[in-house]
Amino acid sequence: MSQDSNANMIVCHECDLLQHADAVPRRGSLRCARCDAPLLRWASDKLDVPVALAVTAAVSFLIANIFPVMTLEFQALRMDATMVAAVWQLHAQGETLVGVLVLVTSVLAPAALIAGLLWLLLPLRLGFRAPGFAPLFRALMAISSWVMVEVLMLGVVVALVKLGHMASASAGIGLWAFGATMLLLTLLSSSLQGSVIWAYHEAVMRGRDGQADVDGKVVEVTS
Amino acid sequence: MNAAGDLTQSFPPESAASRGLTGCHACGQVVSVVEHDHCPRCGSAVHLRKPLSLTRCWAFLIAALILYVPANLLPIMETTSLGATQSNTIMSGIILLWNTGSWDLAVIVFVASMVVPLGKLLALVVLLISVQRKPLGAAPQLSRLYRLVELVGKWSMLDVYVVALLATLVRFDAFMSVHAGHGALAFGAVVVLTMLAAQSFDPRLMWDALQRRAQGRA
Ligand SMILES: [Zn+2]
Ligand SMILES: [Zn+2]
Numbered sequence: 001m002s003q004d005s006n007a008n009m010i011v012c013h014e015c016d017l018l019q020h021a022d023a024v025p026r027r028g029s030l031r032c033a034r035c036d037a038p039l040l041r042w043a044s045d046k047l048d049v050p051v052a053l054a055v056t057a058a059v060s061f062l063i064a065n066i067f068p069v070m071t072l073e074f075q076a077l078r079m080d081a082t083m084v085a086a087v088w089q090l091h092a093q094g095e096t097l098v099g100v101l102v103l104v105t106s107v108l109a110p111a112a113l114i115a116g117l118l119w120l121l122l123p124l125r126l127g128f129r130a131p132g133f134a135p136l137f138r139a140l141m142a143i144s145s146w147v148m149v150e151v152l153m154l155g156v157v158v159a160l161v162k163l164g165h166m167a168s169a170s171a172g173i174g175l176w177a178f179g180a181t182m183l184l185l186t187l188l189s190s191s192l193q194g195s196v197i198w199a200y201h202e203a204v205m206r207g208r209d210g211q212a213d214v215d216g217k218v219v220e221v222t223s
Numbered sequence: 224m225n226a227a228g229d230l231t232q233s234f235p236p237e238s239a240a241s242r243g244l245t246g247c248h249a250c251g252q253v254v255s256v257v258e259h260d261h262c263p264r265c266g267s268a269v270h271l272r273k274p275l276s277l278t279r280c281w282a283f284l285i286a287a288l289i290l291y292v293p294a295n296l297l298p299i300m301e302t303t304s305l306g307a308t309q310s311n312t313i314m315s316g317i318i319l320l321w322n323t324g325s326w327d328l329a330v331i332v333f334v335a336s337m338v339v340p341l342g343k344l345l346a347l348v349v350l351l352i353s354v355q356r357k358p359l360g361a362a363p364q365l366s367r368l369y370r371l372v373e374l375v376g377k378w379s380m381l382d383v384y385v386v387a388l389l390a391t392l393v394r395f396d397a398f399m400s401v402h403a404g405h406g407a408l409a410f411g412a413v414v415v416l417t418m419l420a421a422q423s424f425d426p427r428l429m430w431d432a433l434q435r436r437a438q439g440r441a
Contacts, residue, residue: 009253010246010251010253011239011244011245011246011253012246013246013248013251013426013427014366014369014370014426014427014430015238015362015366015426015427015429015430016234016238016239016240016245016246016427016430016431017237017238017239018237018238018239018242018244018253034237034430035362035363035366035430036363036366036367037366037370069388070388070392071392072392072393074395074398074399077395079391079392079393079394079395080392081388081391081392085391086387086388086390086391087387089387089390089391089394090387090390090403093390093402093403095403095404095405095407095408097408097411098383098386098387098403098407098408098411099387101380101383101411101415102383102384102387105377105380106384134265134266135266137249137250137265138249138265138266138267141248141249141250141267145377145418145422146377148377148380151377151378151380151381151384152384154331154335154378154381154384155380155381155382155383155384155385155387155388156384156388157328158320158328158331158332158381158385159384159385159388159389159392161320161325161328162320162325162385162389163389163392163393165323166399169392193251194247194249194250194251194265195250195251195252197250198250198251198252198264198265
């Protein structure tokens with residue numbers, strides 16, 4: 001089968017039904033005709049939006065990791081917790097593997113996701129393909145399910161309540177920055193669909209080759 | 224690559240696999256596995272079905288089941304206060320939350336730490352049996368179950384984060400301190416293993432099995 005005849009076809013990743021890709025609804029998802037799995041979510045064809053969101057996410061995630069997410073005050077004592085400090089403390093208590101788990105899911109994976117997305121999208125916005133585009137893309141797709149910023153947010157809420165009984169616990173700037181990062185990643189999620197990233201890529205490459213104008217409909221399959 | 228041509232015969236006629244096609248798991252491109260073993264667009268390895276899906280899923284699932292025992296029996300957290308040490312397992316932590324009046328959070332933690340991991344393990348067993356023995360539900364229901372398993376998996380990490388934060392904040396030497404316990408490690412491992420099990424499971428196998436049974440009956 002030639003590349004062209006496959007162009008408007010999609011395969012459901014859950015039931016393997018080969019089907020024609022209809023227009024993606026602005027809200028919600030295009031769903032599989034047989035199993036109702038969400039296949040495609042609408043994404044803007046403008047690269048400006050995801051690039052701006054990713055830059056903002058990078059800044060807020062940096063703030064989230066510099067400032068404490070929580071502070072505990074007890075009489076004259078004061079304890080701050082950043083996520084890196086939490087990882088270090090787990091290591092100091094002999095639970096290094098738990099520390100690694102926290103480090104990967106709350107610091108490294110989100111950082112890699114945001115940095116990787118910027119590495120892919122920012123050069124595209126400027127009209128060229130970043131070095132290592134395809135390998136980095138595959139790594140990003142593999143990482144994305146291990147980003148747990150939203151779970152961490154809930155964890156802080158539980159910790160605040162648990163500590164509220166014995167001392168004055170308060171949320172720090174880091175927590176609000178984590179919240180902002182979570183929100184930005186949610187807004188970015190439609191641009192984080194594998195097919196959307198490649199649609200951006202193809203639109204830019206086509207535009208650069210001067211063969212066709214970018215008509216810019218990003219209509220593709222989620223992975 | 225010739226083998227792929229014969230292989231496609233065993234798939235249901237509606238499936239992309241029966242035409243030697245598959246959707247790239249990373250970028251969604253429709254790829255012919257007869258012509259390619261890597262996606263021509265993004266370079267991911269392409270397969271008609273995830274390799275060793277059921278074996279890998281069972282392996283992760285059994286490992287998770289085994290670790291589920293220490294995850295619930297070992298303390299995830301030890302609180303030392305004025306020389307007295309109190310150990311908390313996941314369940315006793317939930318009961319403590321309930322007794323101190325935070326019943327709403329107790330319910331949230333109970334769902335994230337008890338209902339979700341156990342539900343996930345059960346759901347994966349149901350899905351595996353549905354593929355390998357006989358369907359334990361209609362295909363759309365099983366599909367929805369699989370989607371739910373994928374969706375809720377990571378929320379079980381909640382308790383691990385809570386322990387990490389408490390251990391970092393509560394360090395008032397002799398007066399009071401919190402230490403992470405080995406239960407946290409076992410519990411974190413259960414979460415990771417069930418996530419890996421869910422990622423290994425190929426939902427397309429359910430539809431293959433259902434189609435095969437329907438054909439067998441006709
Ligand atoms: Zn489907
Ligand atoms: Zn691909």
